[in-house]
Amino acid sequence: MKILLVEDYQHTRKTTAYGLKSNIKDAEIFESDNGLAAVNFVKSGNIPDIILMDISMPVMNGIDAAREIKSVAPETKIIMLTSFSEEKQVIASFSSGANAYCLKNIKPQELVNVINSVLTGAMWIDPAIAQYILQLFQSDTIKDTIKLQTNNDFDLTAREKDILKLVASGKSNKEIADELVLSIHTVKNHLKNILQKLCVEDRTQAAILAIKENLV
Numbered sequence: 322m323k324i325l326l327v328e329d330y331q332h333t334r335k336t337t338a339y340g341l342k343s344n345i346k347d348a349e350i351f352e353s354d355n356g357l358a359a360v361n362f363v364k365s366g367n368i369p370d371i372i373l374m375d376i377s378m379p380v381m382n383g384i385d386a387a388r389e390i391k392s393v394a395p396e397t398k399i400i401m402l403t404s405f406s407e408e409k410q411v412i413a414s415f416s417s418g419a420n421a422y423c424l425k426n427i428k429p430q431e432l433v434n435v436i437n438s439v440l441t442g443a444m445w446i447d448p449a450i451a452q453y454i455l456q457l458f459q460s461d462t463i464k465d466t467i468k469l470q471t472n473n474d475f476d477l478t479a480r481e482k483d484i485l486k487l488v489a490s491g492k493s494n495k496e497i498a499d500e501l502v503l504s505i506h507t508v509k510n511h512l513k514n515i516l517q518k519l520c521v522e523d524r525t526q527a528a529i530l531a532i533k534e535n536l537v
Contacts, residue, residue: 324345325371329375341433368464371399372400376405390469399422406424421435484536488515494508
């Protein structure tokens with residue numbers, strides 16, 4: 322696995338690199354201290370599987386760098402690894418093509434789990450801000466600012482789309498069952514299929530992806 326770590330603080334960069342090397346066998350770790358250096362690294366033909374990207378950096382910030390990198394290496398997965406949890410940074414990160422958003426206090430093994438999850442196609446958002454972010458993405462104002470990346474409907478059935486829409490509106494399984502006149506067991510089965518098709522781990526991530534990809 323080829324990983325590019327983009328962080329301007331050397332101590333943080335070295336500590337994170339050490340944690341990755343200790344937990345991922347045969348990982349190749351490359352380092353950049355600003356967004357422009359990361360963009361140039363990728364444009365030179367060194368295409369990483371994963372990029373761990375800080376946001377606030379000199380020369381070029383992580384959001385602008387992510388957007389540039391995604392334009393030349395769309396298959397590369399970008400995980401924002403940052404101290405920021407403010408609305409504008411989160412929205413801008415996902416709009417730029419980020420696949421995950423982690424706070425820097427994440428434990429090394431949990432970061433490895435995020436990396437593995439993202440490599441399978443899943444999105445990941447730090448649990449500390451997941452519910453807050455879902456509320457932001459449900460806002461009509463916020464949805465209008467997001468640049469949709471695909472029109473993929475993920476092969477969802479009409480019923481699955483109905484359920485996903487209700488999940489994104491914050492309804493529980495029982496509320497969904499009552500509204501669609503289904504059993505809770507049926508709703509749970511549909512939700513399980515939805516999570517598998519979207520390659521996400523839980524209903525919060527499913528709701529965020531649904532709103533981001535204009536599925537609801």
